Amino acid sequence: MAQNARLQGLGILVLCSLLHPAMTTAQQPALNLMPLPANVQSGAGSLRVDSTFSVAFTGYAEPRLERAGERFLRQLARQTGLPLALKPSKTAKATLVIQTDHASKEIQEVGEDESYILDVSTASGRLRATTPLGTMHGLQAFLQLVDVSPDGFAAPVVTIQDKPRFPWRGLMIDSARHFIPLDVIRRNLDGMEAVKMNVFHWHLSENQGFRVESRKFPKLQELGSDALYYTQEEIRDLIAYARDRGIRVVPEFDMPGHSTAWFVGHPELASGKGPYEIERRWGVFDPAMDPTSERVYKFLDEFIGEMGKIFPDHYFHIGGDEVNGKEWDANPKIQAFMKSQGIKNNQELQAYFSGRVQKLVVKHGKVVIGWDEVLVPGVPKDIVIQSWRGQASLAQAAKQGYRGILSNGYYLDLGWSAARHYAVDPMSGDAANLSAEEQQRILGGESCMWAEYVNPENVDSRIWPRNAAIAERLWSPQEVRDPASMYARLDFVSTRLEWLGLTHRTVSRHMLQRLAGSASSAEFAALRTLTDVVEPVKDYTRERTAPAEPTSATPMNRVVDAVPLESDAGRRFGELVDQFVASSCHDAAAEARLRAQLTVWRDNGAILQPLAQRSFLVKEVAANSQDLSALGAAGLAALDAIAKGQPAPEAWKAQQLALLEQVKKPKAQLLMIPAPAVQKLIEAASAGGACSSPKS
Ligand code: ACM
Numbered sequence: 001m002a003q004n005a006r007l008q009g010l011g012i013l014v015l016c017s018l019l020h021p022a023m024t025t026a027q028q029p030a031l032n033l034m035p036l037p038a039n040v041q042s043g044a045g046s047l048r049v050d051s052t053f054s055v056a057f058t059g060y061a062e063p064r065l066e067r068a069g070e071r072f073l074r075q076l077a078r079q080t081g082l083p084l085a086l087k088p089s090k091t092a093k094a095t096l097v098i099q100t101d102h103a104s105k106e107i108q109e110v111g112e113d114e115s116y117i118l119d120v121s122t123a124s125g126r127l128r129a130t131t132p133l134g135t136m137h138g139l140q141a142f143l144q145l146v147d148v149s150p151d152g153f154a155a156p157v158v159t160i161q162d163k164p165r166f167p168w169r170g171l172m173i174d175s176a177r178h179f180i181p182l183d184v185i186r187r188n189l190d191g192m193e194a195v196k197m198n199v200f201h202w203h204l205s206e207n208q209g210f211r212v213e214s215r216k217f218p219k220l221q222e223l224g225s226d227a228l229y230y231t232q233e234e235i236r237d238l239i240a241y242a243r244d245r246g247i248r249v250v251p252e253f254d255m256p257g258h259s260t261a262w263f264v265g266h267p268e269l270a271s272g273k274g275p276y277e278i279e280r281r282w283g284v285f286d287p288a289m290d291p292t293s294e295r296v297y298k299f300l301d302e303f304i305g306e307m308g309k310i311f312p313d314h315y316f317h318i319g320g321d322e323v324n325g326k327e328w329d330a331n332p333k334i335q336a337f338m339k340s341q342g343i344k345n346n347q348e349l350q351a352y353f354s355g356r357v358q359k360l361v362v363k364h365g366k367v368v369i370g371w372d373e374v375l376v377p378g379v380p381k382d383i384v385i386q387s388w389r390g391q392a393s394l395a396q397a398a399k400q401g402y403r404g405i406l407s408n409g410y411y412l413d414l415g416w417s418a419a420r421h422y423a424v425d426p427m428s429g430d431a432a433n434l435s436a437e438e439q440q441r442i443l444g445g446e447s448c449m450w451a452e453y454v455n456p457e458n459v460d461s462r463i464w465p466r467n468a469a470i471a472e473r474l475w476s477p478q479e480v481r482d483p484a485s486m487y488a489r490l491d492f493v494s495t496r497l498e499w500l501g502l503t504h505r506t507v508s509r510h511m512l513q514r515l516a517g518s519a520s521s522a523e524f525a526a527l528r529t530l531t532d533v534v535e536p537v538k539d540y541t542r543e544r545t546a547p548a549e550p551t552s553a554t555p556m557n558r559v560v561d562a563v564p565l566e567s568d569a570g571r572r573f574g575e576l577v578d579q580f581v582a583s584s585c586h587d588a589a590a591e592a593r594l595r596a597q598l599t600v601w602r603d604n605g606a607i608l609q610p611l612a613q614r615s616f617l618v619k620e621v622a623a624n625s626q627d628l629s630a631l632g633a634a635g636l637a638a639l640d641a642i643a644k645g646q647p648a649p650e651a652w653k654a655q656q657l658a659l660l661e662q663v664k665k666p667k668a669q670l671l672m673i674p675a676p677a678v679q680k681l682i683e684a685a686s687a688g689g690a691c692s693s694p695k696s
Contacts, residue, residue, distance in 0.1 A: 031156065032492040033144050035196055035472035036480045038165075043157035045122045047095070049146050050153070051082045056094035060102050064244055065132050069098070072139045078499050079146060080153045096125040096142065104131035107312045108248045110443060114198070115163035118142060120155050133246045137162065137196050144194075144496070166426065166444030168405050169474040170199030170250070171467060173459075174451035176206030176261070177282070178552065179228035184456050186241055187501040191464060193245035194500060195471035195493070200242055201250045201317065201446055204230075207260035207279035207287070208552055212251075216306050217299070219265025224278060232310055239312065250369065251311045254319025255300075256289035256353050263287055269296050271327035271334060280551040282452045282543060286326040291353035292337035301360050308364040315384065316361050321371035323350055351376040358383060375402065386446065395430030398441040406445035410470050412462055413450040415538045415565045418469040418490060419483040421447070427478060444474050453542055455556050457507060461564055464504040465494035487571070504564070511562035515617035526607040527618065529600060530625050532569040534670040536560045545669050559621050560669045570673025573597060577677040581684045585642045585691030594681075595639055601674075602632030620668045627663045631678050634659060638681035647687035656682045 031040065053076065055069050069088035077084045088094075104112050116129040116138035125142065129135040141162065145155040171192055173180060189200060204211045210224035213231045221229040230238070239249045259269075260279045267274035271290040279285055290296050308316065325346035328334050334349075343349050350373070358368045358380055368374075369384040372393040385404040387394035388411070397404040409424030426445050434442075447463075447470045454462050469486055498505055512531060516524050537545060542560075576597075580590040605625045612622040634656050641648035660682070663675045684691040 031145065031158065032147070032489050033141060033160075034468050034486075034489045034493045035475035036477075036485075036489075037141065037160045037162035038477055039161040041159045043121075043159070045157045046149060046154035047120050047122055047125055047157065048152055048154050049076070049080060049082070049095075051084060052095070053082065053084055054089040054094040055096045055098060056089045056092050057098050057100070058092055059099040060132075061100075062103065062132065065098075065100060065135060067244055068132070068136050068139060072143065075143055075500070076146065079143065079496070082153065094124075096127060098127045098135060098138075099129070100132055100135045101128075101130045104133050107314065108133070108198075108243065108246070109314065111167040113163075114167075114196075114246070116141070116160075118158070118160040118162070120145065120158050122157060125155065133198075134163075136193065136246045140194055140196060144493070164196065164198075164475045165477060166442075166474045168199055168444030168446070169197045169471060170201050170405070170444070170446030171197055171463070172201035172203055172252075172407070172446050172448040173463075174203040174206070174449060174454075175211050175230075176203055176209045177451040178455045178459075179209065179211060179225075180451070180454075180459060181456050182230065182234055182238060184459060185238060187503075188460065188463060189238075189242050189245055189247055190500040191460075191467070191497050191502050192247055192471075194497060195468045196475050197467075197471050198246055199248050199250060199446065201252060203252045203254070203450075205253045205261060206258050207285050209278065210261040210265075212307070212310075214303065214306060216302050217266065220262060223265035224261035226278065235310055239310075248313050248315075249311060250313050250315045250317055251307060252317035252319055253303075253307065254321065255357065256291060256320075256350065257284070257287075257323035258319055258321065259289060260285060260287045262289075266299070269293075269299060271331050280553060282550060284322045284324055286324060288323050288325070288327050289353070290331070290334065291328075291349055291356070292334050297356055297360065300357060301363070304357075304360050304366075305364050308361075308366055314365075314367055315369050316364075316366040317369045317386075318354070318357055318361065318374070319371060320350070320354060320374040321388070323373070325349075347376055350374075351378060354379060369405075372397070375400075384443070388448070391424075391426075391429040391431065394426065394442060395434060395438075398431065398434055398438040401441070403441045403443055405443050407448050410445055410447040411450065412447050412466060412565075413453065414540075415536050416466075417566050417571075418466040418486065421466060422469040422473055422481065422483060422486055425473065425478060425481075445470070452550070453536075453556065453561070458511065458556060458561055460502045461504040461507050464497055464502055465490050466566060468493050468497070491568070508562055508564055511557065512559075514557060515559065515562065515615055516611060517615050519611050519615075522607055523611040526604050527611065529604045530608060530621065530628055531559060531563045533567050533573070533601075533628065533673050534559070534563055534621075534624055535567050535570070535673055536563065536565060537666045537669050537671060541666070542669060545666060558617060558668070559624075563670070567673045570677075573674045574677040577680050581680055581690050585684060591639060595636065598632045598635040598639070598678075600632070601628050602636060603629070604632070605629035621670065623667045624670055624672065627667070627672050630659060631663055631672065631674060635678045635681050638678070638685040641685040642681075642691045645693070647689070647692035648682075648685045650687065653682060653686040 057065055073084050073086045113130040114133045116134035118138045118141055119126045127138040129138055210220045211229045213229055214220045242249050260276055263270040263276035264278055267276055269289050271288050328346055354374045361368045372385050372387045372389055375385050375397050381401050385397040385402050386407055387404055388407045390408050394404045394406050406426040426442050447467050449463050516527055576590055580587050608625050612619045660675055660679050663672050683689050
């Protein structure tokens with residue numbers, strides 16, 4: 001409760017100054033901060049950022065801060081094109097003076113002080129933080145403040161007092177279903193730093209691959225990875241890279257299910273007879289570790305000991321999700337064990353397994369984190385629950401004394417809009433009714449990038465920019481939740497993220513160029529017009545609607561793999577229609593823009609058609625292209641009817657709505673995003689609609 005009251009106080013300040021950043025006046029330039037700080041007070045004027053810009057550290061010093069300063073200067077040089085000196089200055093007379101009070105923990109802990117205060121005046125900047133973690137967050141905030149102005153680059157005068165709402169703000173990447181190389185992981189860590197996320201959860205083993213070098217059990221990677229795994233040296237480097245950015249690395253070794261790849265080299269761990277092969281398909285499979293075998297626990301003891309030394313974080317993720325129990329049911333030895341121990345069902349058997357593994361993890365000095373299946377009666381209290389099946393389990397866990405993090409609602413692979421993820425709050429739903437003490441147990445959340453339909457080429461575009469909206473949800477006060485403000489800032493931040501080396505925007509163009517081959521520029525523009533307004537099907541529909549069973553060998557070179565998961569053009573068109581209809585269709589400027597857009601769509605199919613003859617990958621979206629042309633024509637007809645000032649005939653409306661039903665059906669696993677907005681125009685034009693009466 002106390003916490004809520006405090007946050008409310010902070011929230012009011014934020015809401016006053018930043019609720020509508022796109023609408024602030026010239027004296028109050030829009031602040032493109034993401035995540036929004038807890039407290040921002042804008043002043044008048046700005047600090048010039050020119051080629052004399054320098055930073056200096058005072059107070060506590062360490063090499064990591066020096067590197068953070070260099071990284072900051074490199075990034076500022078990239079943002080501005082200014083030839084900056086790329087080393088922090090030794091004098092205290094720098095443009096930006098940074099004071100850090102003391103060290104953070106050698107092994108980063110949950111709940112360390114990450115706060116910072118950033119003061120920008122017309123003469124200089126001053127950044128103060130208790131620990132290097134806060135310093136690094138403050139440097140990112142400063143980078144976001146710098147923008148082009150009429151007389152050079154500048155940062156606005158501002159005072160920011162900031163600290164995170166939740167101590168655990170993570171991104172999970174599944175490197176097991178599709179291997180993700182280290183350079184791709186590193187640039188995603190750069191992106192996480194930019195939006196103040198502090199946990200990289202690395203999903204490292206699966207049915208489809210075992211991705212870490214074990215020296216104790218080398219058959220794990222030798223037989224379980226198709227030679228796609230990280231060496232111990234590479235992992236140590238990556239962890240150092242993450243620590244440099246204030247990010248913890250939590251490894252996940254999923255067990256007892258999702259573990260076929262372990263059994264290729266070590267069939268003795270499994271509950272079935274084998275032999276086992278690396279799984280190529282997606283889904284939940286039968287193989288599971290044998291919870292009744294002492295050999296399994298001896299193996300896991302040594303394995304966790306080995307991995308615990310490579311991954312210094314205090315937390316160790318043991319997975320625990322989606323065990324179907326079929327191998328257990330079919331094994332007489334396991335059935336006899338259950339009978340003799342009074343274990344009544346597979347859930348209890350898994351609880352027995354989790355309990356044994358938890359003791360091993362604790363023995364090696366770590367705390368267990370697991371998916372919410374591990375939350376069953378009797379599980380030790382010192383584990384952290386990662387809730388993926390629903391928010392209720394998070395609240396239940398907190399009530400029972402367990403700590404937890406939320407991932408339900410933050411699954412990036414489901415293709416939701418940034419706004420939909422943004423609306424999910426770890427403290428909403430059942431969690432809203434928890435006591436203050438229980439709420440303290442909710443540590444934050446993690447977005448999850450599961451990799452069935454993700455490879456090194458397109459993974460950035462499946463994480464970003466939407467992940468930045470989730471990062472804001474986990475950092476900023478709960479009251480910060482206006483999607484219009486979020487989208488205005490997300491657009492800006494998305495561009496900045498590409499300057500860090502992320503490829504979420506450019507990759508889409510490259511992939512479309514591949515499938516367009518030698519298209520003329522007009523044809524390629526038409527392909528872009530179409531692909532700008534479609535999105536991949538949502539949730540788990542992709543699997544169900546696949547033309548052939550997808551596997552890890554399926555190429556990802558189709559339009560559905562190339563287009564962003566959220567269509568900006570589709571969203572903007574929807575907003576424009578809403579604005580037009582809200583004006584009772586009197587807004588002439590909006591009407592003109594709608595007409596221009598709908599005309600382009602109507603005429604697009606004819607331009608794209610020859611390319612569909614020449615490229616099998618473009619041909620796949622020929623029906624989508626026809627739909628877009630039909631949508632353009634229907635929207636124009638609605639605008640014509642509105643202009644006439646007479647309700648459109650019922651028969652016409654019925655015909656158009658029937659057409660829209662066809663357009664809304666996914667084709668080539670793609671959704672036509674502007675369809676509902678065009679439907680609004682048709683309804684507005686019809687009898688009883690918002691715009692069916694004569695214009696005055
Ligand atoms: C999960 O999505 N099976 C954790």
